[in-house]
Amino acid sequence: MKPRRVEDRQDHYYWKAKKEGYRSRAAFKLKQMNRKFGLIKKNYWVLDLGASPGGWSQVAVELGARVVAVDLSPMKEMEGVHFIQGDITSGDTWRKIREIRDSFDAVICDASPKITGNWDLDHFRSVEITEAAFRIAKTFLKPGGNFVVKMFQGEETPRLFSEFKKFFVFRKLHSPPASRKRSSEIYFIGKGFGGKFRPKRDLD
């Protein structure tokens, strides 16, 4: 990890990640959310979407999970992680996931488009990714499974949240302390997949 921007050089979590051997500062967001919500447990199968460079996968492995990780960009090898290079909006990637495993205890998604700093633009570009992650979660999550997905806040947030909410027993919008203060990112947390509107599998 090299500091790419002035804010990285000034950032507490950037240096903490470097010191503790995490591939990204984002690792602390998952650690904090897991401490608060208990999303990942020992022996879970976790599907990590938008995984590169691998901070979230590292945290999941530390928690005793086995991980299938997906990203558009390459990711350095990691023990306990099976990596697929691909686009989460593409059916081809879904097929590759299914070749490894067709059900997971948790689906976690930190995928994001390249940030422009324009809140509306970043929001609309993230909606497609967030919706793709949700379709994947509905297809691959075990009953009772857990889901966390990032979105950039904007006018579509209430609609997406009310759609997600139908499928989980516990649901919350949450911003972990490690999110940058000026970022519009927020995480949807869903626990106990298959609440009263348990969906049919999307891709069969």
Ligand SMILES: C[S@@+](CC[C@H](N)C(=O)[O-])C[C@H]1O[C@@H](n2cnc3c(N)ncnc32)[C@H](O)[C@@H]1O
């Ligand atoms: C903020 S980074 C993820 C950091 C990661 N959670 C970690 O802890 O290291 C966002 C990632 O989303 C990926 N991404 C964006 N759109 C994607 C897509 N459609 N399919 C797969 N990955 C995507 C990007 O390539 C980028 O690596």
